Amino acid sequence: MGVEEVLAAARAGARRLSAPEVAAAQADGALVVDTRTPAHRREQGEFPGALVIDRTVLEWRLDPTCPWRIPEASGPDLLVVVVCRHGYSSSLAAASLRAVGLHRATDLVGGVEAWVAAGFAVHRGPADVRS
Structure with a gap:
């Protein structure tokens, strides 16, 4: 299976959100998590209200049963919206x-x-970076 098939499987059954839907979800309490690299965040700007979590530790920080979770990882019903540069790695x-x-x-x-x-809008910082 190639990357396109892996991506299609990752998206299967998921209700992905448009930009206006993300804004509305965030206003309703959704947790937005930015996984872009520091270079991409410098280039594009910081996503307002997002927590920045490196992709390499994402599951450990957000799994509510994990001892290394962040305080915002409140439970399995939490709406988490992942953002990246183009919408591929976030899927x-x-x-x-x-x-x-x-x-x-x-x-x-x-x-x-x-x-x-x-x-x-995006902004130039600072970002809420969680490691």
Whole structure:
């Protein structure tokens, strides 16, 4: 199976969100998690209200049963919206979060590129970086 098939499987059955839907979900208490690299965040700007969590520790920080979770990882019903640069790695990350029990985990269609294209703001920092 190639990467396109892996991506399709990760997205199967998921309700991915548009930029306006992410804004509404965030206003309703969804946790937005930015997994972009520091270089991409410098280039594109910081996603407002997002927690920055490196992709390499994402599951450990968000699994509510994990001893290394962040305080915001309140339970399996938490709506987590993962954002990345273009909306590809965020789909894989959201699928991984669903696999560890966060059944509502999803991502932003088109990533931060789509967020900006839809007219939503980014900022230059500081970011809420969790390691």
